[in-house]
Each structure stands twice: as C-alpha cells, then as structure tokens.
Amino acid sequence: MTAIQDTPGAAGAVGLQAAFDAALANDERIEPRDWMPDKYRATLIRQIAQHAHSEIIGMQPEANWITRAPSLRRKAILMAKVQDEAGHGLYLYSAAETLGVSRDELLDKLHTGRQKYSSIFNYPTLTWADVGAIGWLVDGAAITNQVPLCRCSYGPYARAMVRVCKEESFHQRQGFESLLALSRGTEAQHAMAQDAVDRWWWPSLMMFGPPDADSTHSAQSMAWNIKRHSNDELRRRFVDICVPQAEALGLTLPDPDLRWNEERGHYDFGAIDWDEFNEVLRGNGPCNEQRLANRRRAHDEGAWVREAAFAYASKHMEAKG
Numbered sequence: 001m002t003a004i005q006d007t008p009g010a011a012g013a014v015g016l017q018a019a020f021d022a023a024l025a026n027d028e029r030i031e032p033r034d035w036m037p038d039k040y041r042a043t044l045i046r047q048i049a050q051h052a053h054s055e056i057i058g059m060q061p062e063a064n065w066i067t068r069a070p071s072l073r074r075k076a077i078l079m080a081k082v083q084d085e086a087g088h089g090l091y092l093y094s095a096a097e098t099l100g101v102s103r104d105e106l107l108d109k110l111h112t113g114r115q116k117y118s119s120i121f122n123y124p125t126l127t128w129a130d131v132g133a134i135g136w137l138v139d140g141a142a143i144t145n146q147v148p149l150c151r152c153s154y155g156p157y158a159r160a161m162v163r164v165c166k167e168e169s170f171h172q173r174q175g176f177e178s179l180l181a182l183s184r185g186t187e188a189q190h191a192m193a194q195d196a197v198d199r200w201w202w203p204s205l206m207m208f209g210p211p212d213a214d215s216t217h218s219a220q221s222m223a224w225n226i227k228r229h230s231n232d233e234l235r236r237r238f239v240d241i242c243v244p245q246a247e248a249l250g251l252t253l254p255d256p257d258l259r260w261n262e263e264r265g266h267y268d269f270g271a272i273d274w275d276e277f278n279e280v281l282r283g284n285g286p287c288n289e290q291r292l293a294n295r296r297r298a299h300d301e302g303a304w305v306r307e308a309a310f311a312y313a314s315k316h317m318e319a320k321g
Contacts, residue, residue, distance in 0.1 A: 029155040032098040052092035053117035095156040122285030129196035135175015137204040153225035
C-alpha cells in the first residue's frame with residue numbers, strides 16, 4: 001500500500017484511492033500508516049470499539065458466578081475465562097488506537113451510551129447453567145462471527161483476532177463440557193441446563209445482527225473486506241453447527257420450526273423476534289442500566305490506578321530524558 005500523505009491534491013487523492021482499491025482487490029492488508037478513506041476508518045473504529053466494549057461488558061454476566069461456582073475447578077476455569085475477556089478488550093482497544101482514536105474517547109462514548117456493545121450482554125445469568133450456555137452458545141456465536149475477521153482487511157484488527165479466536169475456542173469447549181456434565185447429572189441439573197439453553201438460544205441468534213436486508217453497515221463492510229460473510233450467512237452457519245451439538249448434549253433447541261432442509265443443505269429455523277432485539281439495543285433490555293452502571297462505577301473507582309500508572313510512566317520518561 002501507498003504510505004499516507006499529509007495533504008494530497010485532487011490527482012493525489014485519486015491515486016491514493018486507486019491504490020487502496022487495488023489493495024482490497026488483491027486481498028492485501030491495510031496498515032495504520034497506509035492511506036485509507038475516512039469512511040473506512042470510521043467504520044473500523046465503530047466496529048472495533050463495539051467489539052472491545054462487548055468484551056469488557058461481557059465480563060459481568062459470568063463474573064457474577066465466580067463466588068458461587070460449584071467447585072474449585074469450575075471457579076478456576078471461570079476466573080481464567082473472565083480474565084481472558086479483559087485481555088480481549090485490551091487487544092481490541094489497542095487496535096482501535098492505531099486508527100487515531102484514544103481509548104479514553106472510546107470509553108467515554110461507551111459510558112454515555114454513544115457507542116453500543118453486543119445486545120447479548122444485557123440478559124441476566126439466573127443459574128449456574130447460564131455460564132455453560134454462554135460458553136457454548138454465546139462464545140460459539142462469537143467464534144462463528146470472528147474467525148472470518150482473522151482475514152479482515154485491516155491488519156491490526158485481523159492480527160488481534162487470531163489470539164482472541166484461539167481463546168474463545170477454549171471458552172466454547174468449556175461451556176459445552178459444563179452443560180454436558182449438567183445434562184448427564186440429576187433430573188434437576190438436566191432441567192437447569194435445558195432452561196438455560198431455552199433462554200439463551202434466541203438472543204444468541206440475534207448476536208449476528210439484523211437480517212441482511214435491514215443491516216445498515218454489512219454490505220459496505222463486506223465490500224471493504226472488513227467482514228467476509230453477511231449476517232444471515234453467519235447465522236445459518238451457526239445454526240447448522242449447533243443442532244448436532246445439542247443432540248450430543250441431550251438438550252433440545254427451543255424452536256419447533258427447526259428442521260433440516262435437504263434442498264438447501266441447511267437447517268430451517270423459526271422467526272426471530274426482532275422487536276426484542278431492537279428494544280434491547282435502545283437500552284430497554286433486562287440488564288442494560290445495570291451493566292452500564294457497573295462499568296461506569298468500575299471506571300471511576302479505578303481512576304487512581306490510571307493516575308498512578310501515568311505518574312510512574314512520566315517519572316521514568318523524565319529520568320530517561
């Protein structure tokens with residue numbers, strides 16, 4: 001790619017756009033110092049920020065169960081997973097910063113509701129089985145969506161996703177194993193696992209975003225090679241993966257319309273309640289206010305740590321100077 005220029009004229013701008021288009025056509029990576037259209041940059045900031053916000057907000061539903069895990073082994077697994085999610089947020093905020101936006105600015109937009117995070121994290125975790133359902137379904141949906149992002153056209157985002165996806169794959173397996181233990185346990189444990197799957201299945205399908213016909217950003221993101229597949233394509237892939245896994249778990253997916261379509265080679269599934277999805281996005285989900293209030297409080301209470309770290313770094317910079 002052509003290195004960024006400060007103030008290209010009309011002819012220079014055309015040349016830079018042509019070089020950018022050629023890089024995408026050749027499936028090459030765009031790097032931070034390369035020229036890129038303003039809309040491409042803005043789209044990446046919005047998507048990466050939403051992804052990063054989702055990772056740190058997503059720590060809350062499961063962290064709620066760390067002190068109530070049924071065994072030391074389960075507690076250690078859950079603590080490691082929540083720690084991983086914090087790390088994912090760090091990688092992604094760092095990737096966003098390469099686009100010229102500060103982390104403080106992104107967090108301020110999250111805390112004031114000007115940027116979104118995944119709707120799935122506004123649902124409550126009512127029982128221990130929810131931790132397994134989140135691992136199997138929510139992290140499974142995340143993997144389906146995020147593995148193609150390892151081939152994203154923007155280099156820092158694609159490279160961050162390689163490690164994120166490797167760790168998410170462990171989370172999905174842990175969730176599956178936890179649900180399998182419950183499903184094969186007592187009658188009450190099996191019922192608890194089934195109840196969790198009943199409540200998390202439809203929100204997990206919503207994670208992929210609105211139908212392609214109603215998606216504001218999907219088509220352009222695919223044209224720029226940021227996304228590689230449409231929302232509906234990814235959702236269909238996820239359903240195809242989950243059906244045989246549910247059978248292995250001995251659990252039933254809560255969709256009476258779910259059936260194999262021989263002609264299409266995919267499972268057909270029922271209608272998603274997009275009114276519910278939109279209500280959650282508007283801030284009216286079961287836990288929207290709670291999740292953001294907890295995040296703002298944690299940020300405020302951690303101010304002294306950030307100030308101390310900044311003072312320490314400044315002192316050492318002065319000593320080197």
